[in-house]
Amino acid sequence: MPVLRNADHPAASATDSVYARYLVAVLGAWAAEAATYPFDLTKTRLQIQSEVAAAKHGFKLENHGMIKTAVGIAKHEGVLKLWSGLMPMFQRHAIYSGSRLIIYEQFRGYCKDENGKVSLGAASVGGLAAGSLAQLIASPTDLVKIQMQAEGRRILQGKPPRFSNCRQVYVMLYAESGITGFWRGAIPNVQRAALVNMGDLAAYDLTKQFLIRECGMADTALVHSAAAFTAGFVAAVVGTPADVLKTRLMNQPVGPDGRGTLYRGMIDCLQQSVRNEGLLSLYKGFLPLWMRLGPWALINWIAFENIMLAIGGHTF
Template sequence: MPVLRNADYPASQATDSVSLRYAVAVLGAWAAEGATYPFDLTKTRLQIQSEVAAANKAGYKIENHGMIKTAVGIAKQEGVLKLWSGLMPMFQRHIIYSGSRLIFYEEFRNRFKDEDGKTSLKTASLGGLAAGALAQLVASPTDLVKVQMQAEGRRVLQGKPPRFTGCWQTYKLLYKESGILGFWRGAVPNVQRAALVNMGDLAAYDYSKQFLMREFGMADNALVHAGAAFAAGFVAAVVGTPADVMKTRLMNQPVGPDGRGVLYRGMIDCLQQSVKNEGIFSLYKGFLPLWMRLGPWALINWMAFENIMLALGGKTF
């Protein structure tokens, strides 16, 4: 596929339908996920290290390893393939999430663009917030399964008995523990995280791309896509990490007989305990692997989406 194809010279012509854009958005996300997923797993493990509430109430061992030591430890102790543990529910998530967020955002952008067809940064930011929140609300159960699978290896290494061996067993276990509504455990910080990340990803990518084309006269090609994707990944990591930490901890906590979490009463309690016990910088645990993931993720995702759309003769983002 030609990576320097631009919007003025697409490879072919095709009907640019909502279903086509939805499907291409999912394909782009799958490509990015497969390449960067180990960073997501490492980030999750970092976020549940030194979790004082878990040590006090669930008997988890407190650890304090860096990103590289954590990743190498997973590979050595659990096997290299465990760096992709939870990838299946992540793929399932993107079938719902990535297509929906793009369609929601583009619909919002089309409704609120000005007379010249331009979108302000404020409008783009609001569109990103809304699109991310709506898409994640629907997809939250798959994120819960992913976090549980990512954390299981650490739990087993600490002497706990294994609870499941695959994706569908995880779904069954969580349903048995908490019922249907239990699949939305941690949904509030998850939705907030997705809203913030998409404000960074969708809005920053869209605005940066239009800025480069408008101010520097650059063509709608891979160079612009790469520059805008870099900006999107960094902004998404900065604004999304605190909510991501809260989401991970709420989703990873054990549940009692009533199906409720035993460590935190909710997002605010999780935030307060984390800051009180571990300091304000606990909200940015896992920032480096998150950024190292979101940067390449945004690059691969947007390059794949834009080039596939150009190859099919559809409109770019």
Template structure:
């Protein structure tokens, strides 16, 4: 790459759309590879919803391995990717926005220290803010994804199909509940995203700085692997309780635009803990971690390598 081309790339790297495009590509790669585990954790999180609001929510209780094997054998292996389309739409909005917003917050709002470091409190605040903003924009696609993920289970239980495609799901929600219905579960969804991004972005940035400062490793794929692995574990620990609540609120049946099972995220939290115990908030933790770990690893390595191929500095 010539000096002029490199200078042009560096200028483009400062733009919102440059970061948005590269992070979206990396997210699509990570999402596609790890999607079956996301479907599995959604199924696990719905298990145990019984006698809530006068309704009985049926469902055979299974562990992670039996759930994923059961989906493949009972519904067909292709069903392990049911809901992938809205999931990819979601990341085109969510990850593209959250990474771009974080970079703007880090470099132009909170700003790095004069030595190039970025304190943990700043990276945590930046991650919380960027995650909340990105998820608010993408929340409707998350709602459709959750509903599509549950269709195979519903049909095996003898229930009528609820959604048939991504477009039909959007039309159905708007027709029955209005545009406001697209944002059902937005509060726990935003809470979850804020926590997960605090864990992801703050951990990745902090671990990467520490590795480069205190070890002989350089800014290469080994450093990115270490940082991405740590961020994946942090994401799972911080985000699982909010993810369980988000999933249950989004999956619940509605009447006149109101949920039949839970009045809101706090009501869902209280009922879940009272009826199933505190550990119910960590249902699906293993597949969440089993997915977020590889997801984070694949995303960050892909993102950093794509940036390198474009001739710009690492994240």
């Protein structure tokens, strides 16, 4: 299959249905996830290190940078541990990535003016809505991923292992808190997804349309790459604080009542983090998050655009 075709010359004639676009969005996300996942795991470990609230409950304080953290994981836990939690992430994208794209495209279709343009405000609202709804449905898979990502650190700190695979994490979480417990940390998770998608979907869409309409560029890989780079940076800037809160809420231990033992909720987590560690604690893991979101957006969007062209569909 030829790669990186021009949007004006698709490779074949095929349906451009909602179902096809949903499936292609999932495939693009899986490709991007497999390639960039170690950055996500490193980002999670950075966000929970030096967590003062956790230290009060016997967890060891650490203060390592991105490279030292990643090397430490590979050295002490094994290289493959950099992909720990990848399976629930694949499960997440089977729900999240397809849903967010379809919701955004439907919203965009209603908001286009007579020239086919979408305003910054409309694109931002569309990204917020698409990210929120898709993540609300997929939040349990994120909880499982966070638990698996943090497990290696717990074991190195002398804690006994709690599970050995993805299925056992689902069983453990259900035993601890029931069905509703799967949505622990869902509020900052949804907020984070809303902000990230405002950056990713809206920034990608508006940057791509600007380059095509205002700069006269063709709908090719060069435009896709530039738009994806912009989308990744904007998504990291607006999404990191909510991502930190989400990670800490999802990673905290749970008491007999099924509630977290470190934080009473998102506001309490925010207050403790800022009070104990400073405002910049909300940007812990920003570099690996950006280094992940940038290549992730690049791979995801180029894969999506190219697969759609290969089957005769329309680009984003």
